[in-house]
Amino acid sequence: MPSWNRCRSYTEDPSAAVRDLCHGLAVGAVFWPLVIGHAVLAKVPTYVSINTSITSPFVYMALGSLPLLSVQSGSTAALCLGELVAAREAGEAGLADDAAAAAANLASMMAVLVGAMHFAMGIFDLAAVVELFSQPLLRARTGAAALVVMLAQAEVLFDVFLDEKPTSPLLRFGKTCLQLPKQVHWPTFLLSICLLVALILCKMLGWCASGKSPNTNTSRSCRNKAISCCLQSFRVICRLLHSSGNLIVLAVATVVSWHLDGIGPLDGFEEPSARWAFSGWTWQLMSSALPTAVLTAFLSLGSHLTVAQRVRRPQDPWQPRRELLALGASSLAASTLGGMPVMANLAVCQAxxxxxxxxxxxxxxxxxxxxxxxxAKLRLMIPRCAVSVILLVEFAPLLSSLPSELRHLYRQAQSARYGAQSSTLGFLVASDLGIYLMAFLSPLLFGIVNGSMVAILFQVVVSMSRFAGPGYVKIGRVPGTASYDELGPGSAACPIPKISITRPMGPRWFGNAAANTRAARAERRKQKQEILVAIADWRMVPFLDETALAHYKDSWSKVDVKVLVTNACGNVRRQIQESGLAEILQQPEETLADLHAAVLWAEEHVRQVEMSRTVIGLSERVGTTLED
Incomplete structure (x- = not known):
């Protein structure tokens, strides 16, 4: 259903609609070059990406759950489509006659396949499939995609043409470097270097000016008001340069290309118009593109949900099933006008x-x-090297977290190693660090499509082999003692009223944390017994991976019962403190290590809750009697 209630945010402050519209116009005017960059990555005519970025956001506005999410062309879908287009051009000589039209048709077909998959997943409420991807895999794939994009710009920046184009980005970059002494076009190279330096300076000036403005007292104490005004003006200019750096680069490159020969322009930059792109489809073409479409659907969904979680504000609603329906409908709508698969755009959404x-x-x-x-009206010939410079600068910050990620995952793998039977190297390979390195390196070696398949298969193998014993058991107390045992036939333990104790079997990781939580909650609801305190006995949990920590932080911050963790080993207690989970639990230190202490604390909590209910009920009855 369309979310017409979004208009309520403007009822209290109607002027906010005008401010939002002006702000959005500025964002659209600044970030439109990224749309052209996505067309370059996808190896399709520019109108394919343009039509996608104009039509699909309207569909998402009507069906999506987040009001400030911009759904348009994205780098993940563009890279997957680009590899498919390149493979079809290399494999079939028939595409050479009209390569642009064939690429556009292939893009629309991919949009239909990917959109249909997302829409079907929304109908059957399969948003939980994203949990199959671990956090290290998602984060590494983002960095790998950024590096693939950056390596691919070398051919354009140096204006080098390769007769044979390997699918491996690293191998292709190496062959480009070997061709530099023979084919480099110096005007294009020098223009690219100048544009790159200029854009980096614009971004750096914006970062330097992002600090807080001087406060009122400081301004009043300043002897020379003119200096203060100049500083404020300088800050404003720096912010303008930061936000409009892409436009400055395009304008400078366009003007310079008028006076230099050999600067390659973008092909087919036309006015936005609907294109009927369903011609030339065959069952053979669809079946050959289906594996890539399936992978694109999963990767773009993971990227979309990652962007949505990063830009979502506390007051914004969140409905994963609705997101799938909106995402699928947006791709289907884009396909009817000659577009490509869609996803959320991080840069635009953050702005x-x-x-x-x-x-x-x-x-x-x-x-x-x-x-x-x-x-299009001015018939500007935008140089390809300018678009490559913009892509290079936009994607470079995504690699800034790579060293810290590697250090963090290495320390986690070292602390998580347990048992003398596993070697250090073997455990590192089967840890989050191994998944991260595989997900980061495989796209660089085999390409986005094949590399992602290798990383996913490696994660599946790891998830099947590295940990055993997922599941949990229910724990009760032996009456009249401080002893606890599993509930079941032959056990003397009994359940504790309004207190649930579960003992997970084995480590908590991306393959069992969320599934076990859902199973335990479903069992409590089925029993129809009031539970005020849920105790997680982590006697059998030697460590938690990043995905499990993120799951528990998100899940336990929303439950309506008091959650306690007990019998945690020293390593798990350290993880609880460092991850911020302790701030959510808010439990005494002694209850983390002793189950009986946790139960005594839980019983006192239950008594306090019951007493507050009694007092409230008594006061209500007394008030009613007095009124009578």
């Missing part, structure tokens, strides 16, 4: 996050549309 409601997203669409029409 729109300061808005109030959906008028910011609407303004972004209009900003994109106006920029595309203006460039």
């Amino acid at each position: 729109l996050r300061s808005g109030t409601g959906f008028f910011a997203t609407l303004g972004s669409i209009l900003g994109h549309l106006g920029a595309f029409y203006l460039v």
